[in-house]
Amino acid sequence: MNIVFAISEVEELVKTGGLADVGKALPLALHALGESVSIVMPYYKVLADQFDLACVTEKQTLFTEGQVYQFDIRYMQWHDIPVYFVDSPEHFMRDGLYSNAYDAYDDNGERFSFFSGAVLQTLQAIDKKPDIIHCHDWHTAMLPFLLAHDKSGFYANTKTVFTIHNAAFQGVHRLDEIPFLRHHPNILAQVHGGYINMLQSGIEFASKVTTVSPNYARELLTDLGSHGLHERLVSRTNDLSGILNGCDYTQWNPQTDKYLPEHYSAENLHPxxxxxxxxxxxxxxxxxxxxxxxxxxxxxxxxxxxxxxxxxxxxxxxxxxxxxxxxxxxxxxxxxxxxxxxxxxxxxxxxxxxxxxxxxxxxxxxxxxxxxxxxxxxxxxxxxxxxxxxxxxxxxxxxxxxxxxxxxxxxxxxxxxxxxxxxxxxxxxxxxxxxxxxxxxxxxxxxxxxxNTRFTWESAAQSYQALYKSAV
Structure with missing residues (x-):
């Protein structure tokens, strides 16, 4: 299968939390199983400061009613996986990924709605027709909505998988503060009291919805554990699954850990x-x-x-x-x-x-x-x-x-x-x-x-493989 990860952070490249760990480990594990995997992510300032990456296409243009967005597509090969970066300085050339110190950026709804649209534009520009676009958290939650209403025909055979890494963060923003979306002909059905909940849109329009452990998937179907998403998730019960994240034992191993004064193992705990x-x-x-x-x-x-x-x-x-x-x-x-x-x-x-x-x-x-x-x-x-x-x-x-x-x-x-x-x-x-x-x-x-207990990314990747196949 041709699988594209649309994600906001990838460990080794840029990281603020556990989402980045998945952004690194799962594509690598799928690649090791023989799948064709690519990644599309924003070209943040921290990345521009580290890497001087070439553009792989002419400048891209996205049109919405009353607004024109232009961006470049940059590229690098990373662990044998192609990574494409959406370079829009207006949106991503900032010191933080999502916030300035402790306060979230006011225009995060606009920034990541644009990114979702730019992912779809990027794949067309490089002529990559995915079987699966795997979206992650609220940052890419509008992509399934945009793809569902895409009229180009390019994505006729593309399915979306949307993974909820933490349902407490839902991307709730006023529609009138999101120029990229507010004139979309189908957006008003997603608006409640003037606000759009991006996570809810991802849940509604994705082909399959996953979360990062089986028990959290069960909790999300309850009123108490759903962070207010109970009804929306119950309506997608047949398409909801929990796949446990793996652990990167190359980084977390007491026998080889470079930060430890002495190494030890289950056979020799004394050190x-x-x-x-x-x-x-x-x-x-x-x-x-x-x-x-x-x-x-x-x-x-x-x-x-x-x-x-x-x-x-x-x-x-x-x-x-x-x-x-x-x-x-x-x-x-x-x-x-x-x-x-x-x-x-x-x-x-x-x-x-x-x-x-x-x-x-x-x-x-x-x-x-x-x-x-x-x-x-x-x-x-x-x-x-x-x-x-x-x-x-x-x-x-x-x-x-x-x-x-x-x-x-x-x-x-x-x-x-x-x-x-x-x-x-x-x-x-x-x-x-x-x-x-x-x-x-x-x-x-x-x-x-x-x-002696192991939670491997290989096992998680095999579960995602089966899920992708059921989607397509």
């Missing part, structure tokens, strides 16, 4: 204690090998469960434990964590920032990894934690439920709680501490079970 000592040292915590260390690396947002964590910190530090939290985000959460770290310097460390080195060291040096998310479409850190023998403590939501088996089961790999409350999280952490202190042999066996 993990060196990683713990170095993590304690770098976090200015006492170097106590026998004290359980709970780590956390994430964006500091409500979604990640800080509404459950902050109320129980005083109770937690009554136990003989240490905690290290690394991340950036909500200024109020940062302030609360910083103040608590000052009050409890021998038990609690907060690193306000992010570096790959610290992220890898937390995964290797901690005994437990904390992910008490409100919702979590897939999650990757719990997969990394399992690979590193760092036992996850998670809430039973989304992909966390698909990947972590509670300690109470014979094949347990972590500690899982259900209720979205601080008390439920505190109880779960206490269960974990009890297992650490009271049965070291069983705890070690659980670590090894986690390290």
């Amino acid at each position: 993990k204690s060196t990683c713990k000592r170095v993590l304690q040292e770098k976090s200015n915590l006492p170097q106590q090998p026998s004290v359980p260390l709970i780590g956390m690396v994430c964006r500091l947002t409500e979604q990640k469960g800080f509404g459950y964590i902050l109320p129980i910190l005083d109770e937690l530090v009554k136990h003989n434990l240490q905690m290290v939290i690394v991340g950036t985000g909500d200024p109020k959460v940062c302030m609360d964590l910083g103040e608590f770290a000052q009050q409890h310097p021998t038990q609690f460390a907060f690193i306000n920032g992010f570096s790959s080195e610290h992220a890898h060291l937390v995964e290797a040096g901690a005994d437990f990894f904390l992910m008490p998310s409100q919702f979590e479409p897939c999650g990757l850190n719990q997969m990394y934690s399992l690979a590193y023998g760092t036992v996850p403590i998670v809430r039973s939501v989304g992909g966390l439920k698909d990947t972590v088996v509670d300690h109470s089961h014979t094949d347990g790999t972590g500690f899982v709680f259900d209720d979205p409350t601080p008390c439920a999280l505190l109880s779960c952490i206490r269960r974990a501490l009890l297992a650490f202190y009271e049965d070291p042999a069983a705890f070690r066996a659980m670590q090894i079970r986690g390290m």
Whole structure:
């Protein structure tokens, strides 16, 4: 099949979050299975600063009523995959991808509606007729709508797959602020109260809709877990599926990780204690090998469960434990964590920032990894934690439920709680501490079970292959 990825970020090229990980890993895995894969993405300033790429066609022109858009198509070969860039300085030559520091760009609706149209124009300009255009998140959610109303005939045999990576981000914008769409003859049916919800349009017009874990797909069909999309998704139940993201074990492997002071494996866990000592040292915590260390690396947002964590910190530090939290985000959460770290310097460390080195060291040096998310479409850190023998403590939501088996089961790999409350999280952490202190042999066996668990992109790619075939 001829598969085109329309996506806003690809790891190695440009990245703000987990979407980029998928943007790299899934095309590579499909290519390895023999599929013909191409990528179309914006030509951001950060890319222009890194790469001086040649244009592969004459300047392209898109017309909408009352407006003319011109852009160039640039090209590079990346891991044997052709990548085409939509170069429109007016839209993408900015310091951030979606925001200026903490505030989203006011014209994001216009920027990415234009990008969706430019993808279709690009494929015609290079004469590439795809069997599948795989769209990702709200940034490309208008593409299935535009393709469904395309009258050129070029896409007569093209189907669209739309993947929801996080349904909380829906691309809701006033139509009158989107010149690219507001005069489209079929757009008014997508408008409610003057606003257009791009994610909803993607769900309505895509041939197939996917999300990034089977359990998150089930949650999206419920009123509670759907982020307000329940009715729209229920109407597409037969075309909705959840395919679990894979983990890049070339980057996340304790036997080869370049950031670790010592390497270790399921057969030899002893060097993990060196990683713990170095993590304690770098976090200015006492170097106590026998004290359980709970780590956390994430964006500091409500979604990640800080509404459950902050109320129980005083109770937690009554136990003989240490905690290290690394991340950036909500200024109020940062302030609360910083103040608590000052009050409890021998038990609690907060690193306000992010570096790959610290992220890898937390995964290797901690005994437990904390992910008490409100919702979590897939999650990757719990997969990394399992690979590193760092036992996850998670809430039973989304992909966390698909990947972590509670300690109470014979094949347990972590500690899982259900209720979205601080008390439920505190109880779960206490269960974990009890297992650490009271049965070291069983705890070690659980670590090894986690390290032998694999969630591969090859498996995910095979599921997408089957989905593409069912679509065409």
